[in-house]
Amino acid sequence: MKFRKVLIANRGEIALRIIRACRELGIGTVAVYSDADRAALHVLEADEAYRLGPAPAAESYLRGNLILDIAHKTKADAIHPGYGFLSENANFAEACEKARVKFIGPPSSAMRALGSKTSARQVADSVKMPRTPGSVKGLASLEEAHAVAAEIGYPVMLKAAAGGGGKGMRAVFFANELASAFAAAASEAERAFGSGEVYLEKLVERPRHIEIQVLADEHGNCVSLGERECSVQRRHQKVIEEAPSAIVDEDLRSRMGEAAARFAKSAGYTNAGTVEFLVDEAKNFYFLEMNTRLQVEHPVTELVTGLDLVHLQIHIAQGGKLPFKQEDIRLRGHAIECRIYAEDPENGFFPSPGKITRLLQPGGPGIREDSGIYEGWVVPMEYDPMLSKLVGYAQNRNVAIRRLLRALDEYVIGGIRSNLNLFRTILRDQDFQSARIDTGYLDRLLAAKTITQTSAPEREEIVAIAAALFESMKPVNGDPSNSPVNGRTSNWKQAARREALRA
Amino acid sequence: MMVQLEVNGELRRVELVPDELPGRLRAVLDGEKETEIQAHLLRPGVLSLHIAGKAYRCVLEEGPEGTVIHFAGTRIPYRIDDPRSLKSRRSRAGRHEGPKAVTAPMPGRVIRVLVNKGDEVQAHQGIVVIEAMKMQNELKSPKAGRVIELRVQPGGTVAAGEVLAVVD
Numbered sequence: 001m002k003f004r005k006v007l008i009a010n011r012g013e014i015a016l017r018i019i020r021a022c023r024e025l026g027i028g029t030v031a032v033y034s035d036a037d038r039a040a041l042h043v044l045e046a047d048e049a050y051r052l053g054p055a056p057a058a059e060s061y062l063r064g065n066l067i068l069d070i071a072h073k074t075k076a077d078a079i080h081p082g083y084g085f086l087s088e089n090a091n092f093a094e095a096c097e098k099a100r101v102k103f104i105g106p107p108s109s110a111m112r113a114l115g116s117k118t119s120a121r122q123v124a125d126s127v128k129m130p131r132t133p134g135s136v137k138g139l140a141s142l143e144e145a146h147a148v149a150a151e152i153g154y155p156v157m158l159k160a161a162a163g164g165g166g167k168g169m170r171a172v173f174f175a176n177e178l179a180s181a182f183a184a185a186a187s188e189a190e191r192a193f194g195s196g197e198v199y200l201e202k203l204v205e206r207p208r209h210i211e212i213q214v215l216a217d218e219h220g221n222c223v224s225l226g227e228r229e230c231s232v233q234r235r236h237q238k239v240i241e242e243a244p245s246a247i248v249d250e251d252l253r254s255r256m257g258e259a260a261a262r263f264a265k266s267a268g269y270t271n272a273g274t275v276e277f278l279v280d281e282a283k284n285f286y287f288l289e290m291n292t293r294l295q296v297e298h299p300v301t302e303l304v305t306g307l308d309l310v311h312l313q314i315h316i317a318q319g320g321k322l323p324f325k326q327e328d329i330r331l332r333g334h335a336i337e338c339r340i341y342a343e344d345p346e347n348g349f350f351p352s353p354g355k356i357t358r359l360l361q362p363g364g365p366g367i368r369e370d371s372g373i374y375e376g377w378v379v380p381m382e383y384d385p386m387l388s389k390l391v392g393y394a395q396n397r398n399v400a401i402r403r404l405l406r407a408l409d410e411y412v413i414g415g416i417r418s419n420l421n422l423f424r425t426i427l428r429d430q431d432f433q434s435a436r437i438d439t440g441y442l443d444r445l446l447a448a449k450t451i452t453q454t455s456a457p458e459r460e461e462i463v464a465i466a467a468a469l470f471e472s473m474k475p476v477n478g479d480p481s482n483s484p485v486n487g488r489t490s491n492w493k494q495a496a497r498r499e500a501l502r503a
Numbered sequence: 504m505m506v507q508l509e510v511n512g513e514l515r516r517v518e519l520v521p522d523e524l525p526g527r528l529r530a531v532l533d534g535e536k537e538t539e540i541q542a543h544l545l546r547p548g549v550l551s552l553h554i555a556g557k558a559y560r561c562v563l564e565e566g567p568e569g570t571v572i573h574f575a576g577t578r579i580p581y582r583i584d585d586p587r588s589l590k591s592r593r594s595r596a597g598r599h600e601g602p603k604a605v606t607a608p609m610p611g612r613v614i615r616v617l618v619n620k621g622d623e624v625q626a627h628q629g630i631v632v633i634e635a636m637k638m639q640n641e642l643k644s645p646k647a648g649r650v651i652e653l654r655v656q657p658g659g660t661v662a663a664g665e666v667l668a669v670v671d
Contacts, residue, residue: 343638357564360549381609409575414571460513463572463581465530465532470572485526
């Protein structure tokens with residue numbers, strides 16, 4: 001069945017990215033928005049747009065029933081959930097199934113089996129996928145936690161079963177720290193996810209975070225599209241993602257890819273998904289969790305495989321077969337993505353919502369920018385602070401780094417603070433350039449180095465002149481100034497004035 | 504024309520002398536250093552400067568915190584320094600005197616209050632933790648002193664610019 005219309009139950013850059021894919025495929029689009037997003041680009045670019053409610057997500061983008069009503073009203077054939085919000089909500093996926101609106105993602109049953117980290121660990125065991133030693137069920141008591149930790153040996157990691165984004169997560173190095181960490185992780189998980197279930201696993205020291213993109217159709221075919229390395233993280237949140245990983249060779253790639261595909265198939269998974277692993281210094285890989293949706297960092301995989309994952313998601317959801325086999329997948333070149341956020345790395349990464357008063361975006365060879373911002377857009381405080389994804393692509397990692405550094409110099413975001421300088425610091429760092437990274441890399445770099453900008457006297461002289469020129473162009477008491485800079489008085493206006501005075 | 508500025512905290516005097524040709528001028532910096540300049544405004548806020556054979560891009564940002572120029576990957580704040588204005592005279596006379604407020608840089612929810620009224624605090628010591636954009640952030644004391652006012656409680660919401668505490 002070919003979709004005529006797709007509702008996009010998301011906002012920001014991902015909503016725009018999905019709208020673009022639909023338009024390329026000749027499919028109509030329905031946007032939904034909160035009051036904070038009336039002026040957002042996804043609302044501007046869609047064929048139809050419907051208001052959901054006030055800015056808080058619970059009153060807008062998380063209102064599954066209302067979104068389904070809009071899908072019915074607009075006769076949308078399918079809903080694309082993007083990432084975040086309802087994308088991993090099995091109840092919503094099930095409601096779509098019952099309402100006969102296609103959910104562009106896995107079936108709710110697969111989402112349930114793989115969505116909870118503890119049940120996903122049980123699935124991993126059933127297909128003999130390596131995972132970190134530890135519990136496969138929630139811990140019933142502190143005593144049980146002590147027993148499991150003693151069995152697998154310290155250091156250990158406490159994690160929320162429903163977790164994500166580093167919430168409800170605690171590293172424990174000694175037995176006497178376990179009690180307080182257990183209580184803290186459980187209460188944090190309860191607050192963040194509505195479930196206090198936590199489990200224990202062995203802490204892998206200096207791990208790399210490497211994940212495998214999989215695609216499965218509804219006819220039993222599943223392929224892996226290579227890996228992404230996401231080891232550059234701050235507080236367990238990804239900051240830079242790249243493909244391929246500098247340490248993954250063809251052999252490791254095929255073993256991880258095969259394990260990920262087997263795992264996805266065993267749970268009846270369909271559509272795009274990502275299996276995340278930790279890889280230790282000896283290149284052993286351990287299953288971490290599965291993300292049952294399209295991920296933020298999917299563009300790096302698109303660039304090195306030459307595929308469009310959203311096109312393929314739609315193709316699969318329409319009941320189409322995968323148009324290629326595993327052996328057809330070829331990786332070419334290297335792609336690196338920087339997550340540009342409205343936050344101030346020079347001031348404790350303080351969030352910086354507000355109006356973008358000036359915007360110069362980069363371009364040129366090998367640069368892809370997925371964003372939903374424009375000059376004049378007000379970045380709302382209610383949602384996550386991502387402004388854009390800046391991706392550099394080149395024949396190898398070194399050139400991709402240089403491309404990104406060049407693009408960062410072209411990029412100007414004014415009116416709010418952004419973390420552009422954080423990426424300058426990382427991309428110029430010797431350890432990053434040599435790919436000596438693990439999930440603790442960025443925290444160590446930030447502890448050793450503060451993100452500040454260098455200053456030079458001649459630079460300040462030029463800036464003083466530029467500032468004086470900008471000031472000279474400001475009107476004085478309502479009259480245009482007599483600035484020596486061009487452009488202030490237009491030749492057209494002057495000609496018009498001369499014409500008017502002649503009569 | 505003469506423009507007095509504070510660039511990155513330093514006082515600067517720039518005299519702009521227009522040339523016959525449009526876009527050409529001389530700038531005299533701090534009364535001594537003279538440079539030939541060619542300036543072209545591409546669009547509001549985006550200025551192309553040619554100085555001594557080199558080309559520069561200067562981008563103006565105007566925001567609630569003041570004016571900034573983006574130059575070669577750095578942000579350099581400046582403000583116009585009119586010697587007759589009260590604000591300029593005040594800011595030149597000691598900035599660290601008197602009570603200082605801890606204000607919310609954005610709307611959010613108060614998660615924790617880290618001090619009590621009357622406490623002695625150090626400069627940059629955490630005062631209040633607020634949550635915004637799914638992130639928790641510690642607001643720090645602008646100076647060393649005593650907390651003379653504390654206007655928020657955990658669980659409360661705050662507006663941008665709202666005074667949360669005063670340190671003297």
